[in-house]
Amino acid sequence: MARIVKTLSATEIEKAKPGVTPKKLFDGGGLFLIVTPTGGKWWRFKFTFDGKEKTISFGVYPDISLAQAREKRESSRKLLAIGVNPSEDRKTAKAARVELLANSFETIAREWHKKQVENSEWTEEHSETIMTRMEKDMFPLVGAKPITEVTAKDIRGILDRVKDRGAVDTARRCRTIASQVFVYAIGTDRAEYNIATSLSKHLPAISKTRKHMASITDPKELAPLLRAIDNSPGSFVAKSALQLLPMLFARPGELRQMEWAEIDFETAEWNIPAGKMKIKIAHLVPLSVQALDILTAIKPLTGNGKYVFPSTRGRDRCLSDNTINAAFRRMDFDGDTIVAHGFRATARTILDEILGFRVDFIEHQLAHAVKDPNGRAYNRPAHLAERKKMMQTWANYLDGLKAGAKILPFKKAA
Secondary structure, eight states, X not given: OOOOXXXXXXXXXHHOOOOSXXXXXEEETTEEEEEOTTSOEEEEEEEEETTEEEEEEEEETTTSOHHHHHHHHHHHHHHHHTTOOHHHHHHHHHHHHHHHHHTBHHHHHHHHHHHHHHHSOOOHHHHHHHHHHIIIIIHHHHTTSBGGGOOHHHHHHHHHHHHHTTOHHHHHHHHHHHHHHHHHHHHTTSOSOOGGGGGTTSSOOOXXXXXXXXXXXXXXXXXXXXXXXXXXXXXXXXXXXXXXXXXXXOOHHHHHTOBGGGEETTTTEEEEOGGGSTTSSOEEEEOOHHHHHHHHHHHHHHTTSSBSSEETTEEEEEOOHHHHHHHHHHTTXXXXXXXXXXXXXXXXXXXXXXXXXXXXXXXXXXXXXXXOXXXXXXXXXTTHHHHHHHHHHHHHHHHHHHHTOOOOOOTTTO
């Protein structure tokens, strides 16, 4: 007569006390619970395969309940019935899952990003922007998913989330990033379909009317902004960056990524390497006396690091774009009035229409890829002497506005 095994109950398991040696509580069908001397309770399943007795673990109680342990037992018995070793099956499934996780969306996206940085002409600022978008808006929702399990619904959820906070343009860029990650995954045999392409019309169409960067070109409006910058309540690092922004009128990303190694105090020049420039040509910015004073003042604070304007999140990162524009908001200048990039239009307009400098001097200082009156393409040292005079005149002019000097009329309107 077959031995009848009394099944376990949850109460019996709860009341089971540890002994000097491990003890087994049987539930039948090969399932039993080991109670260790230290109080641990482990599920085990004993079975015979190819004439050999084997045991596998189902986990620890109470993480694995009695009902769950029984489900695992039945699943294992079904595998045995068709000649499959439950232990080997679990190893195979685990290996497959490890492979899937190794090919997660985040893993592949970071690999794609690294390849782009190495092989493309991305600037450091653009590279950082792409990674920030992925880390902020994409990885939290789909980063851990195997890329083959990411659905169009998942990507749509990302786009809607970004769009709902009013950043439609960022949502469009997120869709583009997702599409490029899928293209890379397909090219490396880790995906078969680019699901992001089906969402090309999910977001509102781009307006055909281009919106220019908000800027202030009227000296009467510029003066109070300059005074507000000097009295801004933010950190000394952010305030120094804000003071240099209108004075140097470089692109905000170029200024934020300014490194001490690029500053030559003897020649009063800031040498920006080609990799940071939009036109991929090294650029030279003459530094006025006022600009040198600002840099000299901040050097004791940040001079032992890489960046002139390091992030509060670590000296290995530069100040963020959000920090600059948020400072304007705190000073009650909204995004429709001025953004960091807008000072380039400010300088171009006033240097030309009020101070009367030649347009080719201004365009060279703006690092625009245009030809000079003699048909020569942009080159780094062109008109350097004239540009040094222009940058000093511009810094003096800004100081005059802050001090309340008489404002000259626009020459073309006068």
